[in-house]
Amino acid sequence: MSDPTLESVRDEAAAAARSAESSAARDSDRRHVLHPWSSHAMLEPTVVTGSAGAHFWDDNGQRWLDFSSQLVNVNVGHQHPKMIAAIKAQAGKLCTIAPYHANEVTSEAARLICEIAPGNLDRVFFTNGGAEAIENAIRMARLHTARHKILTAYRSYHGATAGAISATGDPRRWASEPAAPGFVKFWGPYPYRSAFHSASAAEECERALSHLADTIAAEGRHTIAAILLETVVGANGILVPPDGYLQGVRSLCDEHGIMMIADEVMCGFGRCGEWFAIDRWNVVPDLITFAKGVNSGYVPLGGVIMSEAISAGFATRAYPGGLTYSGHPLACAAAVACIGIYREEDLISRARSLGEDVIAPALGAIQERHPCVGDVRGLGAFWAIELVRDRRTREPLVPFNAAGAAEAPMTELAAACKRRGLWPFVASNRLHIVPPLTIDEPSLREGLSIVDEALHVADRHCTG
Secondary structure, three states: OOOHHHHHHHHHHHHHHHHHHHHHHHHHHHHHOOOOOOOOOOOOOOOEEEEEEOEEEEOOOOEEEEOOHHHHOOOOOEOOHHHHHHHHHHHHHOOOOOOOOOOHHHHHHHHHHHHHOOOOEEEEEEEOOHHHHHHHHHHHHHHHHOOOEEEEEOOOOOOOOHHHHHHOOOHHHHHHOOOOOOEEEEOOOOHHHOOOOOOOHHHHHHHHHHHHHHHHHHHOHHHEEEEEEEOOEOOOOOEOOOOOHHHHHHHHHHHHOOEEEEEOOOOOOOOOOOOOHHHHHOOOOOEEEEOHHHOOOOOOOEEEEEEHHHHHOOOOOOOOOOOOOOOOHHHHHHHHHHHHHHHHOOHHHHHHHHHHHHHHHHHHHHHHHOOOEEEEEEEOOEEEEEEEEEOOOOEEOOOOOOOHHHHHHHHHHHHHHHHOOEEOEEEOOEEEEOOOOOOOHHHHHHHHHHHHHHHHHHHOOOOO
16 A cells, blocks of 8 residues: 555655756746747746647646647647657658658658649658748749749738748838848738728629739739749738639739749648648649648648649759758658648548538627627638727727737737637737647637637727
8 A cells, every 4th residue: 555645745756846847947948048039038938848639738737728739830739649659760760861862751751742732733842841941932933934023912921031031021021121132012812901992702802813913014024933922821810812812813823924832831731621721722833832730840841842844944953952951851750640640530621620610600609799809710720810999990909010018908818818728829919710620629619618708808998
């Protein structure tokens, strides 16, 4: 029979050890780590000690339902046993090798990615993440067309490297300006806050395409290498393009010899209920950039999938770009396992049904109950709640690019979610609903219920 006193002493000792480890982690972080997009003196990061499925927890035992999928990348959930097993097995076989060699797992990852890619996209250039994928897709388009301009949307985010941040249309690019040359911005469709004063989705589509055609004409079609856009805009609002828009962009590209680059870094690999979000509209771009969901962020990986026409250009001339860790075996082993999980667990269609059967109805009901909810929109497991002070005027709950005291209502909302055990994805005046695709329905409904409760915090700021 065990000694309860001894067990208690052991438990206390273990707790003290965990506390000491967490204190050391927090202290080292504060002294030595510069976090992305943060002022280190103002940040108090959570010390995460574990995760599983749709949850993660901190050093104090506080547990959260992950409605952010971290940075919208943990599509198959935290610590999936098949992912861990694949990484361990590959580590025991071949941890790393230079990218000028071939190896079994990198070749298989490329084959599987091409197998699910649309149309004649049949070759992959691997990178370490989404920003590098954007950089290389831009380079490929310029080399293929011998043109230099890249058209990108104002409401967009493409990454933080030099070219990717120049392509980005949101305020995160400001601190890096003057930008790299050759990037031209245009307005994409956004029916709720139309730049074209449209009264319907069809009208928004028509006017947005007309605006894009005018931009092409004004910039000189012979100077434009590519139109780069997020298939479904992610961090800038989960803006689902109206039907016909992407087909129209494809037609403009074909008419003027312009490459179409679909940024699927966030919206690809099942997030929108399709392998790639662009599949929903049966459009085949010339280049697709991917990252995040390809292996759910277990090991850094991204890449570019290209058409036969573009890859043929590098058959007898060298592609002038490369990365030490391109096609890293551990990352590609994780990708092979992840694609297998998508198939075995039918996560693509599951994401679609979760969106249609659970998320959309719940958000519709939430919109009815809360005066702060101006709009809800999304696909699959990729949704946004846009918050306003006044539904009639559509005044945002917080101003554009708000900081400090001005963003307090959204800070309060995020805190209300966290207190209730849900980790939210908050961006500008929006709360994004982006859980892992593997989340079980009871947990998803629990999270939506927490959002419903927390939104009363935002309702207090409504004026109309």
